[in-house]
Amino acid sequence: QVQVVESGGGLVQAGESLRLSCTTSGLDFDDYAMAWYRQTPGKERERVACIVWGGGPAEYPFSMKGRFTMTEDNVKMIAHLQLNNAKPEDTAMYYCAAGYGLMCDRGASYFTIWGQGTQVTVSS
Numbered sequence: 001q002v003q004v005v006e007s008g009g010g011l012v013q014a015g016e017s018l019r020l021s022c023t024t025s026g027l028d029f030d031d032y033a034m035a036w037y038r039q040t041p042g043k044e045r046e047r048v049a050c051i052v053w054g055g056g057p058a059e060y061p062f063s064m065k066g067r068f069t070m071t072e073d074n075v076k077m078i079a080h081l082q083l084n085n086a087k088p089e090d091t092a093m094y095y096c097a098a099g100y101g102l103m104c105d106r107g108a109s110y111f112t113i114w115g116q117g118t119q120v121t122v123s124s
Contacts, residue, residue, distance in 0.1 A: 001025070001026050002024075002025070002026035002027045002098070002113050003024070003025055003026060003113065003115075004022050004023070004024050004025075004027075004096045004097070004098055004113055004114070004115040005022070005023045005024075005096075005115050005116070006020060006021070006022050006023075006094060006095065006096045006115045006116065006117055006118040007020070007021050007023065007118055008020040008021045008118060009094060009118030009119045009120045009121075010119075010120070010121070011121045011122075011123060012086050012120070012121070012122055012123070013086075013122070013123050013124075014086060014087055014088060014122055014123065014124050015085055015086065016086055016122075017082065017083060017084045017085070017086065018082075018083045018086060018120060019080055019081070019082050019083070020036070020080065020081040020082075020083070020094055020096075020118060020120070021078055021079070021080055021081075022034065022036070022078060022079040022080070022081075022096030022115065023077075023078050024077045024078065024079070024098065025077075027077070027098055027113070028077070029053035029072055029074050029077060029079075030053055030054070030074075031100060031101075031102075032098045032099060032100055032101075032102075032113075033050060033051070033052050033098070033099045033101065033102055033103055033104050033106075033110075033111070034050070034051050034052075034070075034072060034079045034096070034097070034098055034099075035047060035048075035049065035050040035051070035096070035097045035098075035099070035104070035111055036048040036049045036050075036068075036070060036079075036081045036094060036095070036096060036097075037094070037095045037097060037108065037111075038090075038092035038093065038094045038095065038120075039092055039093050039095065039117075040091065040092045040093070045095070045108055046061070047061055047064075047108070048060070048061075048064050048068055048070075048081065048094070049064065049068055049069075049070035049081060050070070050104035051070050051071070051072055051079070051104070052102040052103070052104055053072055053074055053102075054102075055102060055104075058070035058071070059104045067083060067084050067085050067086075067087075068081060068082065068083055068084075069081070069082040069084075070082075079096060081094065083120070086120075086122040087122060088122045088123065088124045089122075090120060090122050091120060091121050091122050092119075092120060093117040093118070093119050093120075094117060094118050094119075094120050095114055095115055095116075095117045096114070096115045097111035097113060097114050097115070098111060098112075098113040099111040099112060099113070100112070
């Protein structure tokens with residue numbers, strides 16, 4: 001069974017850093033694009049980053065560039081999301097997602113495997 005499980009969320013102060021992890025099972029990064037999304041109550045889920053193994057650095061929407069870094073450990077099959085200089089507006093539930101096929105230019109519906117999310121709260 002293919003699944004992803006997020007961890008690493010918590011409460012941080014503005015300006016601090018945080019690293020989220022997405023532990024996968026049943027999938028191979030050679031076959032799946034991996035992405036991080038976030039969502040706050042009442043708002044649509046928004047992409048934070050997407051990466052394809054062997055496809056170069058992760059891709060970020062313009063609004064997410066600069067403070068987020070997504071990486072993959074292709075041995076442990078864990079994807080990470082590093083957040084630096086956290087801001088209160090980064091407060092959200094962060095989700096890891098996997099999509100079969102190596103494409104980051106698709107929407108959220110392309111990613112068919114989702115975790116339960118990990119809450120990140122940034123205090124000012």
